[in-house]
Amino acid sequence: MISEYWMWATWLTKVILYLSVAFVVGGAFCYFLLRQYLELKESILKYITIGAGLGLISSTLGFFILIGSFANTGITGMVDPTYINILVNTPTGYIYVLRSISFALLLLLMVVKLNRNKGHFSIIESSIFCILLIPIIFSFSQLGHVANLTLLAQILLSIHILVMSLWMGSLYPLWKTSREISGLPLKDRMHVFGRIAAFIVGILIACGASVALLLIKDFNTLINTAYGYGFMVKMFFVISILLLAAFNKWYFTPRLQHPKFAKHLSHAILFEMLLGLSILLTTGYITTVVGIE
Known part of the structure; x- marks a missing residue:
């Protein structure tokens, strides 16, 4: 036992892993969404690099914790050679x-990118980035209670996982954007993100609901197990963040040409980040x- x-x-390493993937995926998305703003590019690249570093740490640490x-x-049991040989x-x-290797190579790519101080991702660099991301994303379905699913x-x-990471990981760059740019440019970028986010949320709900139905096979599992209770708490946070995101899109975004609404949006995104972390x-x-039993 x-x-x-x-x-x-x-649990802690898994949460850090979730955050790291969100930083990488959401950061990459916002890098292209906000590519015309040079003042944001470097900070987003650093954000992605931090995500890759956290991913390497959490993946490696997760292995030795296991x-x-x-x-x-x-x-001392974390470096037991017998169990290491068995597990590998x-x-x-x-x-x-x-x-771990994928995160390490991704971190190397980002460090080289930052040191060269080139803001533009070439086709080759973008392809390498995506290729390295594939095993990272797919690894979530190969471990834990979902490994035996179809x-x-x-x-x-x-x-x-991919679309969740894209959404959650976009929140910090969007928060920073709301503080770095203003007026119509801010309104335009938030409007574009809102349109994409509507599509993302649809995929997120469809995939999440499908997997949940496969895991929670009956209503008793939902209301009579610790997993079910935790799942309902998660749904509370999910519904809350969806409502907040909708409010941001339909109320704040159309008014972002006014500075006070940009400030309000910044605060709303911070709260959205808190809900995302929850x-x-x-x-x-x-x-x-x-x-799950």
């Missing part, structure tokens, strides 16, 4: 190693600490 502190350590939970001999030769071990369900989950914390909790 996994000791409690290993379980909480796993080793430690198997050995169950304290911190399992499908789970392959996923951890592949994800291929279709795993694909749906991967798409869900969703990630809850998701990590129900998939790691609680689990």
Whole structure:
């Protein structure tokens, strides 16, 4: 049985992993959305780089925490050579190693990009970025309580993770945008994001609902299990962030030519970020600490 502190350590690394993927995916999206604003480009590149670094740390640490939970001999058990040798030769071990390598190469790409001080991504760089992102996104469907689902369900989950990361990871760059630019340019970019976000939310809900129906097979699971309770808490945060996003789109965005509304939008995005973090914390909790029966 996994000791409690290993379980909480796993939860923490998973939340950091969620954040790292959000930084990378959302940052990349906003990089292209806001590419004409040079004052934002460098900060977004640094944001993506931080995400890649956090991803490498969380993936590597997650591997050794899993080793430690198997050995169950304290911190020193994290580097137990016997269990390391066993784990690296399992499908789970392959996923951890592949994800860590992908993040490491992504981090290298971003560091080189920052050092060269070139704001434009070439086709080759963009292709490498996307290729490295594929195993990272797909790895979520290969570990934990969803690993035994059908291929279709795993694909749906991967798409869900991708669009969720795009949305959540876009919030910080958008918040920074609301503070760096103003007037009609801000209104235009927020309007474009709002149109794309409407499409993203549709995919997010469709994929998320499909996977949820596969995991929660009956109503009793929802109302009589810890996983079900946690899932309902998560849904509360999801509905809240959807309502806030809709309010931002339909109320604040049309009025962004006025400075006071840009300030209000900035505060609303901060609250949206808080709700997003709550969703990630809850998701990590129900998939790691609680689990589904």
